[in-house]
Amino acid sequence: MTRGRPRPPRERRDPRASAVPRPGGPGPRGAGDAIMDKMGVGDVAGADFDAIERMLAVPAGDAAVRLSRLRERERQEERVRMLQSALLEAPDDGARLQALANALRLLDRKAELLDVYRRMQRLAPEREEIGHMIAALSGEAGTPSRAGDRYVRNLFDAAADSFDETLSNWLDYRAPELVAGAVRAALGPGATTSAAIDLGCGTGLAAPLLAPMTRRLEGVDLSPRMLDRARARGGYDALFEDEIGRFLSARRGRYTLAVACDVFCYFGELAQPFRAVHDALRPGGLFAFTVERIAGEGHALGASGRYQHSHAFVVAAAAAAGFAPVSEAEVRLRSELHRPVVGGCYVFRRG
Template sequence: MMRRPQGFRYVFRVAHTMTSSIDKLYEEADRLYYDNKLDKAAVLYKKILEEDPEHQAALHSLGIIHYDEDDYGPAVEYMLKALAQDPEDIYVHSNLGKSLYGMVHMGQKKTAKRIARQWAEDYPDNRIALHMAAAVTGDEVPDRANDDYVAQTFDEFADTFDSKLEELSYKAPELLGEALTRHVNASDLRILDAGCGTGLCGPYLRPLARKLEGIDLSEEMLALAKKRKLYDRLDKAELTEALQTRSKRYDVAVAADVLCYFGDLSAIFGAMASSLRPGGLFAFTLETHGKAKDYDLGISGRYTHSAKYVHKSLAGAGFDLIEGEQGQLRTEYAVPVTGLVIVARKGD
């Protein structure tokens, strides 16, 4: 079985009442699935569809099994059928996006683009569909990810977030923690963990902080961060707007794997500068590319940036770059994902 990408949550919702025989079949199929007996589970899911061809959960489950087996074409077909039964199911929308990502990764870009365009056309009000379709096709790329897309995406896989990132050898919090220790010699600072998620940066920031605050769009992620008992305050809010109300509040702000949901960095960098005291530090990671364009929306749904654009945007917001190193942030499809680990200082 392949490694599942971030956020592939296995939630199967049944939108209609099942007969007892189908109910029993579904429970047995699920048991086999979680025992990693995918072939046997698939047989039972298909048996359910013989009795009820519109069974949304069985359709979705078969799509996931095909995804697990790197068989992305059938995965997409089953997920589209599942969406036809429940157009509002955010889990199916999310998993469809990841399956299209898999198709592109396996060289089926033309087909993935055609399906993605139709997906966006069929579901024009669904933020996941619009964002991932733009990522796959390159059409009408927004300058940042929509708030609803981010919140839904991270609410969806909050309970598996830490374990999935461990599988991906996720290093951003550790790299930022090490970078800060090279520039901070204090333990009484007011620190912001911007886009704090489940609080993975918390253990690195708490020893430096008199007060540690976190902001995130995902209520489910914040609930897990709260359980760490490292933060003095946690707020559910859109980051740019929240920062604009916190003038000169922080000594240090950290953003680990957050700026990949922003294309245009001018607004978020400006808001970050306004929230820092003179001389305050802003430490962050982001993925980079070697293209001429300032930023690009990748097929993963995340933005990458040119190093030149990042440096220009920092200077435009009044920051001085004091450290900028390449580092391996994680692995994806067994390939290292590198990016910048940056520490910048707000001017006096």
């Protein structure tokens, strides 16, 4: 068996599929799973991983993935212990505090993470992203209506180089294919539209899926480094570095299709952006997007720093902006901390 971190297999699914797998539900099981079950290897650190790996002499369904998670968890816990002891010597070491925050976030240790962000904020009060995460974890500062421009730009400039591989291979990211599948269903087989805008286009993962459905495709994003990647990928007729609301307000009646794949998780309130999309679309134009979903009525800023929206909130905001519903599906957007992130994939039509 190959040493090192086994990669979860990249799944390919029908983009139109709307079923949400049961959280924590079983995947394909192999002999290795039975071995791990028999050994009582669950979610605990301290197991003899080398012994288990030797026993799993063949690729073994979920077992390889479970083993890699346990190893990763143990690595992060060790990292936390080392960083905490180094920070006793140098409590104001910003780089170590950031590394500690990253590890605590991966381990989902929220109370300690909040404490670390507060220490970081005392050292660098100008860093907008730290304030955003403190608001997300504590709820104290009130919920900002959307993530600030500087926060988004810094976050995605830093993530740009590894974005595609991380999302597609490790996190089983599906928003672009889900949105493209929903647009294809709304347009009808083989039909094309005339002018599309990919809002928060990022590295352009949606471009190859959307390009066959439109005669012109534009993209807009706040992050110059994400846009560099989108430019290199190709598929867009024009790319713009701008904030979505600002950008759309100068383009009334310009588009026949607007898509936003995994972008409204950086917006809390939806009334304003939806209105801006509405006004930038021509009558009959389509608006397709995903949200991370929460139960109930409203919206929330999660500890991840991303916003989640209830189905009722999305539908009300779309209706208030002047959209009519076309389709809606509950979907699995990606995995996070080894759990599926459940979302909604929507298509609306401008009246």
